[in-house]
Structures are given as C-alpha cells and as structure tokens.
Amino acid sequence: MAGRFATLTLxxxxxxxxxxxxxxxxxxxxGRQGYYLALGGYGVVDHTTEKGESLxxxxxxxxxxxxxxxLTRRFSLGLQIxxxxxxxxxxxxxxxxxxxxxxxxxxxxxxxxxxxxVGFVSLRDPAAEGAPTRGAAGSYYLLGASYDFFPxxxxxxxxFSISPTVQARFLPSTNVSTTLLFIGVDFVxxxxxxxxxxxxxxAEAYRxx
Numbered sequence: 001m002a003g004r005f006a007t008l009t010l011x012x013x014x015x016x017x018x019x020x021x022x023x024x025x026x027x028x029x030x031g032r033q034g035y036y037l038a039l040g041g042y043g044v045v046d047h048t049t050e051k052g053e054s055l056x057x058x059x060x061x062x063x064x065x066x067x068x069x070x071l072t073r074r075f076s077l078g079l080q081i082x083x084x085x086x087x088x089x090x091x092x093x094x095x096x097x098x099x100x101x102x103x104x105x106x107x108x109x110x111x112x113x114x115x116x117x118v119g120f121v122s123l124r125d126p127a128a129e130g131a132p133t134r135g136a137a138g139s140y141y142l143l144g145a146s147y148d149f150f151p152x153x154x155x156x157x158x159x160f161s162i163s164p165t166v167q168a169r170f171l172p173s174t175n176v177s178t179t180l181l182f183i184g185v186d187f188v189x190x191x192x193x194x195x196x197x198x199x200x201x202x203a204e205a206y207r208x209x
Contacts (some may be wrong), residue, residue, distance in 0.1 A: 031109065101142060
C-alpha cells in the first residue's frame with residue numbers, strides 16, 4: 001500500500017508541477033478555479049475498537065492542510081495532511097494521516113471528496129504508568145463533502161473562500177480500528193485562471209499586464 005501511495009503522490013507532483021491545463025474551451029469566471037491551499041480546523045468524534053471491543057465515542061479536535069488543483073470544471077486532485085487527538089474513558093488517542101484526495105463538484109460550489117493514504121492511531125492510558133502505547137498504522141480512507149462560500153469576492157477568477165466541511169475517516173486494522181467524524185471549516189485560497197483562459201471579451205482576455 002505504501003508503494004502504491006508513493007507512486008500516486010509522485011504522479012500528483014508531476015501534474016501540479018506542469019501548471020494549469022490549457023482548456024480547449026474557455027471557462028466562465030468563477031471562484032473554484034486553479035490551484036488551492038486550505039487550512040482547516042475541526043471538532044472530532046472518535047470511535048475506536050481494540051481487539052473487537054468498543055472503546056466508546058471520544059471527543060477531540062484536528063487540524064488539516066490541503067493543497068491541489070482543479071483539473072477540470074468539476075474534478076480536483078490534491079494532498080491532505082491531518083493530525084489531531086481525542087480522549088474519553090480515561091484514555092487518550094492521537095492520529096495523523098497523509099492522503100491523496102479527489103473531489104467532484106456536485107451542484108455549484110458543493111463538492112464531495114474522497115481519498116486514500118497512510119495514517120496511524122496511537123492510544124495510551126495516562127493513569128497507567130509504564131503501560132505500553134497501543135495503536136495501528138496502515139491504510140487510511142476519507143469520504144466527505146464541503147461547500148465554498150466566497151464572501152466579498154472581487155477577483156474575476158479564484159479568491160478566498162470559507163468552506164464548511166464534514167468528513168469521515170477510517171483506519172482499519174486487526175487489533176485497533178478507528179472511525180473519525182470531522183465537522184469544521186476550511187479557509188481556502190484559490191489562485192484562479194489567467195484571463196486568456198476565461199470567457200471574456202477579447203480586449204480584456206488578451207490585454208497586457
């Protein structure tokens with residue numbers, strides 16, 4: 001799995017390094033265009049099972065960094081890095097992941113996102129001195145949805161958006177399996193497209209900068 005993820009990550013790097021694709025048809029100006037960089041903060045509900053026994057629902061928080069590109073009018077591809085923690089029943093857990101994510105705009109600025117990557121979860125009991133840390137590492141799966149609001153947008157293409165987000169993440173393992181539900185907000189910067197790739201009057205599309 002790690003080898004496959006490394007290959008996918010390399011492919012993504014090649015795509016992003018090549019720059020925005022030249023559209024064969026001009027795009028209508030919009031917010032969700034070009035590259036994106038997002039920082040997110042979330043509340044987390046963590047449900048973990050250890051050796052088949054539920055440890056209950058824990059509460060916590062998480063932070064996420066996402067970066068990528070809108071490849072077509074609807075589809076995006078990027079990387080997601082997240083880390084956080086949760087606690088409950090006298091125990092504490094930490095988790096983190098690196099994932100390749102893809103997104104698809106459903107209606108307007110509403111998008112669904114899914115991904116696969118590698119991650120880990122670590123569990124410990126603070127009251128048990130010398131007790132070993134338990135946990136698991138392996139495949140990490142993501143599924144969620146978000147909506148981009150562009151408050152006061154003045155740019156023709158791209159701009160700053162506030163994106164309420166909900167996402168589920170799952171790390172399965174033989175001994176420890178974790179399901180995480182994230183609810184929060186992403187703060188996103190979209191670079192937009194150059195004028196000559198937008199559906200504008202010729203005088204504006206090709207004017208000198």
